[in-house]
Amino acid sequence: MLRQCKRSHKQILVGPLQVDKSYETHKGVLYHKNIIGRQPRDRLYSMTREGNGAEYVLHTPTLEEYVLLCKRQCTPIYPKDASAIISMLDINPGDRILEAGTGNAALTMHLARAVGISGKVHTVENIVGRSKHAKEIVQHYRRGLLLPSISFHIGLLSNRKGGNLIAPLFDGLVLDMPTPWTQLPFVFAYLKPDRYAVCYLPNMSQVLDLVRACQRWPLILEDVVEVTWRSWELRMAVIRNQDTSQSNGDAMVCHPTHTPIGHTAFLVKLRKSSTAAIK
Template sequence: MSSSPQPTTPEGPTGAEFRRGPFRVGERVQLTDERGRMNTITLAEGGAFHTHKGFLNHSEIIGKPDGSVVTNTAGHQYQTLRPLLADFVLSMPRGAAVVYPKDAGQIITMADIFPGARVVEAGVGSGALSISLLRAVGDGGYLHSFERRQEFADIAQGNVETIFGGPHPAWHISIGDFQDEVLKAEEPGSVDRVVLDMLAPWECLDAVATVLAPGGVWINYVATATQLSRTAEAIRADGRFTEPDAWESMVRGWHLEGLAVRPEHRMVGHTGFLLVARRLAEGVEPLVRKKRNKAEFSEEDLNAWTPESVGERTVSDRRLRRVARDARAGIGEA
């Protein structure tokens, strides 16, 4: 399955026209009340937002500029804003865990995803990372996403088309195993960046090394320390990449009220590890780090990589079909 390229709109890059100007019918709007509670609604002709404290007619919002304050029938005020990308990602229909905004931002920066880049990704999930990658490569770039399950691809396509207001000209999505399909779709040495969010990225070593251009970046998103270790050791043993680097990021908000300035009690802690390596030129030997012990894995270790063994929840086909319908319904609302 692939989305057909579409020309850049006269209003600017794809989706830009939905990010500025007055509120219009079909747009999502984030309402925040005096207590800081947020609700997201989709504007409709004749629509209304009801609570136990009165209701707010959508007509009070339609035509007003972003950042307006409106009052409902009971005199309660709401701040109206267009949801940011982070807001959309955390509330969009999903069939799999999404890549959190903090990790997507790290991937875009640390993998140097630039406008016009040729990028391939695998493990599309619900499309959260795909949206960030498309924003980074722009209409003149290229993103080819590979997903093993049709249901996840449907959910991702619905979410991508919702936020961009239709198909994105740089995006193509294919169904199948990355290590097989990418070799059919991409010429050797033609890809600038490879982004993998999957259970066993080390199984894709040959495919990545084949399609990635010399100097190109390969970044992996993995959930557990054992996955991180196995991937790093496989990259080292392969000999076609630079020494891998790994890190994680954690985000802690702060409470700001008068002199009561302190860290919030909750934070976004561990979500995943990022591991990055770069493709060496053909025939070049990698520099070998001194005093590095060679890791060994037993046959039992190698056969233990199943979604259940690393704590992934199994999602039923019935639930995926329902989420896919919700994601596709969002296209008509955008």
């Protein structure tokens, strides 16, 4: 990942790196060959017809930065929600997690890091092209670091085209789909007793429909959460008198950033209270 020096908030994700490839920006061209072999914190320039363009600092992207900057085919589950889901599922290393709705694999990778190399995330996606794109995203993150902990499946859980997902039972379920109540009767049997399922729903009307459906099933509504994340800006500033030639000392500017804080989704936490099948 490259961060523009004069605009530290401007970040560019470049890769996979190939000697004959380049990345074009409005500040010039970044040639892959000039990045290959460099170390984090090294500096380099984009190239223009006149010579050097903008200066950049090279970084290794965090998982949060990677899922936000990589190419997407749909809206990802943002890191703030992914972190909350992992906490709500009470995930431990070695757990087996079933995810319905792979999307861009943003949550998939967070889940894989939580279960570790001894665990497994089985993620099911009904759209073939989206599943393929998600797998490529995982492969390109730190040379496939999380890939051994993820198994990709294609199809609907209700018709079990996702492969053999029954034995052993799962330690947690995540459903990222508009109507999870249509799939819960089929995935309920895959969950261990007294363990959790989390549904990711953008609208409260969806939450209400889900809660109504759960009244007919052996599922306990544990919690409904909306996660907010607010960044603050802190920097040094100089206090000046009316006479601008005189400085009255340093001070700290402290206020929320101007980045909009928008709603993403409601997280609905359900607990399995019985081994009886949902009808």
